[in-house]
Amino acid sequence: MSKKILVVGGVAGGASAAARARRIDESAEIIMFERGPHVSFSNCSLPFHLSGIVEDSEDLVLVCPETFKNKYNIEARTRNEVTGVNREEKKVTVKNLETGEEYEEDYDKLILSPGASAICANIEGAQNENVFTLRNVQDIREMDSYIEENNVENIAVVGGGYIGVEVAENLHLDGKNVSLVEAQDQIMNPFDYDMAQLIHKEVMDKGINLILSETVEKVTEDSVVLSSGEEVEAEAVVMAIGVCPETELAEDAGLELGETGSIKVNHNYQTSDDDIYAVGDAIETYHQLTNETIRLPLAGPAQRQARAAADHIYGKSHNNNGVIGSSVVQAFDLSAAATGLNEKQAKEAGIPHDIVYTIPMDKVGLMPDSNPMHFKLVYEDPTGRILGAQAIGKGNVDKRIDVIASMISMDATLEDLKELELCYAPMFGTPKDVINQTALVGLNLLNGVFEQVPVTKVRELVENDACIIDVREEDEFANGHLKNAVNIPLSELRDRVDEIPEDEPVYLHCRSGQRSYNAIMALQDMGYDNLYNVSGSFLGVCCYEYFQDQLTGREKIVTEYNFN
């Protein structure tokens, strides 16, 4: 007898599961329920409609119900909401939102892919017509029309995650004045505080009014009022403060939720009821590196889960490796990508670790558009196992992060990264790639070849008048340097050794850390043993300090910033 499979939710997870089930079983009856008006739309592309990069919002809908029917023999019932599950009788109750009619549909297997809904802050004015969240094509159309019809000039985006940043950028590209309000002291949580400063700088430099460490307390018709009391002009507000898994249906059906409040599933994406699977943003998953249960509402994992669930229905097994969390975002001219654990997460997970921060060129310096890439690698101490990485720059950061994600999935170490044979031509990279270089620095740290201090400590060093030696050449020093640094160019180092004190810690840096590493190796061989390389060096310090300096007007620790 042929199987009857019902799918709740028709976007990434649901549509993938339905299509996969059809490919395995031509005779199955497959019905997909979606309470919204569209199935299978590109939710990750929604923000790009605001700038017109995706001009026609119709294009956001990838597959329509008719196509599901005639190409895949899958019935996609839009505007049909599954309101209840009768597990004993293996039936769902469905409400047709167009007609109001309620009906039942029985199932052999049920796949839940209800997704997650955007959280709207519980504050005064949150229900105003000028407040928007972003979950589907309908939402983006409404937001777009409202902005146009009301000649909205000033918009506040609340929440600095991926969606918030993309919405802010696309609104800015559309010519709006955008304020981006974030409750934490940084946007883009997958990045550590130090790396986030690069994004802060870019967002601010491009003209976004970036407001950190503030919440929105109230929305009026032409402003948002912040926790500080400050009022920010905004005729429209976009709430992008996070998503909440849609668990109501599962909860009502008595399915077990996990510790994160999402639907709990086993290895095969079965819920506590063997005939009910759940996939996508509404479930919790397992972190490959921390062994912790987490929520990871991303499209890639959702699609893999969907396939695995459909496969399991038909007895096909699946390697469930857990997730590591790989992501990328474009923020104006910068791209920022991350995978695995950042420093903050490694610390929280109690994994002994160290970090490397390098700023190599992303391609041969002679080539047009070669740019520095800020690269931060987190590895386990003492094994050298790769835990995560963050890369930010104008170039192809996603390439390097995809390599790291791949290597993490294979339990690779610094030694493995060092030996990677990546494809090279001057337009694409350097013979010793960003990744190879970073791994070499990591191995040196792991082996105690030299010691480092992070950019986050440099202000303190400057303020305490520590001995800082800048080994760049004189002309570079003249263009901006740390306020109390002494300039001993690497090219003069061997003649001026006697200027370097032996009885106190000495902190060395250059532009990106490579020349100072050379200097340290030379000095150590001469008997110095209290030397530290400033990780990220002058370029890293400038990038780290700039935004906070601008924001607070505090005293700079550099004479001039230099970002090249």
Place this chain on the structure above:
Amino acid sequence: MSKKILVVGGVAGGASAAARARRIDESAEIIMFERGPHVSFSNCSLPFHLSGIVEDSEDLVLVCPETFKNKYNIEARTRNEVTGVNREEKKVTVKNLETGEEYEEDYDKLILSPGASAICANIEGAQNENVFTLRNVQDIREMDSYIEENNVENIAVVGGGYIGVEVAENLHLDGKNVSLVEAQDQIMNPFDYDMAQLIHKEVMDKGINLILSETVEKVTEDSVVLSSGEEVEAEAVVMAIGVCPETELAEDAGLELGETGSIKVNHNYQTSDDDIYAVGDAIETYHQLTNETIRLPLAGPAQRQARAAADHIYGKSHNNNGVIGSSVVQAFDLSAAATGLNEKQAKEAGIPHDIVYTIPMDKVGLMPDSNPMHFKLVYEDPTGRILGAQAIGKGNVDKRIDVIASMISMDATLEDLKELELCYAPMFGTPKDVINQTALVGLNLLNGVFEQVPVTKVRELVENDACIIDVREEDEFANGHLKNAVNIPLSELRDRVDEIPEDEPVYLHCRSGQRSYNAIMALQDMGYDNLYNVSGSFLGVCCYEYFQDQLTGREKIVTEYNFN
């Protein structure tokens, strides 16, 4: 007592080895001999001077001898050629090419990094002043001046490897009429014949006169004469037919050469004399996948070898994993990258294997500049171990190939690729990346879920009037299709099953192979068992056929080409 290290050759390998030795040992005496006028230039960037992408040829020189001296305390003696090695006395004989003076220099350790010289065909006219090879900055300057001073309009580039293609492109960008002559039936040897057709098409479409399966027999002052007798206009000729390892010094010193004729080295890059190391283009290396000894004259491996050799001098050990051969080239609007074994090499190596050819989009179709990426994966049968991949397209092929190179280095299988969690945003990729998709197809093939025929067999099928079913929609079919294909759109498949014969092999295709895969899954479940998916589908066939059709004027097997 401090060590004295001599290095022969001052480019990639030599300069890296010297610098690494200095970092390890401040007290070593390090002298680097280079018979040319420059050390440490970017040889991979040389072709880009012809188009002016690298405007000033001075920029090609990365580090000058003065900098080696004052920053690294390394003596770089340019225009000094090491002419002999006295291994008993551990001395080299050096000729100062400026003064003619000969002198000796003793060593504790000697590192040979002599590189490889460009081969110049032994034909009439090969020594003419209008014939050039490309090895160093001097060469590119001479070529560039000659072209300018003689108002050269027509140039023949002989040899269609990386250098030949880059030189041809850069000369074309500079407004020259370029003929590219290749003795084999394809250019770009790292790619299989089928994939090479994409590059052939691009090179031809952009206006290069591409001549395959012909050798140059004679060079005159304004032409090259081909083996066919045809004369091709060319006031200048660039020979890029390959490189030959510089082994003379090593041979004269009685050092062992290997089976490839290059210098033989052990795990630690020691030659048959423990005190003499060799690295770079002059040595032979070990292929990680075939276990064979090969030559691989690439910059990345050279730098790793150099570091390993210097490390070993100081007792530091090194994981020598062998090489896999990762490379990338830009050919006009296309980028082409490859790693590991191609199909041809896997066959030669006698490794049971199969291939997957997919053409997914490189980013979400809605995004500007999203393009199809032609991706060919070679895997071992029956283990599913990844052996190699080739990617060609307008987008970031290097990203995907770097991931595959990484996964090969970790002995990954199709199952590992399928599960890769790569970073996704619509501007950067798709939720199920090119790599995930390709791995899924590979797993289906490995598991016998469906069978395929390669694009290379389609002409034969068409000519033999095989049953070919095109499951694209009617409007797509109307824009060009295989001449004897029957159009049964996937959307009508289930109603028109009776049109599909059960008693003969049926070949299905769509645009890129995904819909026809869906059709095959449905039909198999209905009882059909003699179905084949056309790997690469219509798009793949068009790309494969186009160039040969144009070249030979043979009858097309398609009504119209379609490359979208």
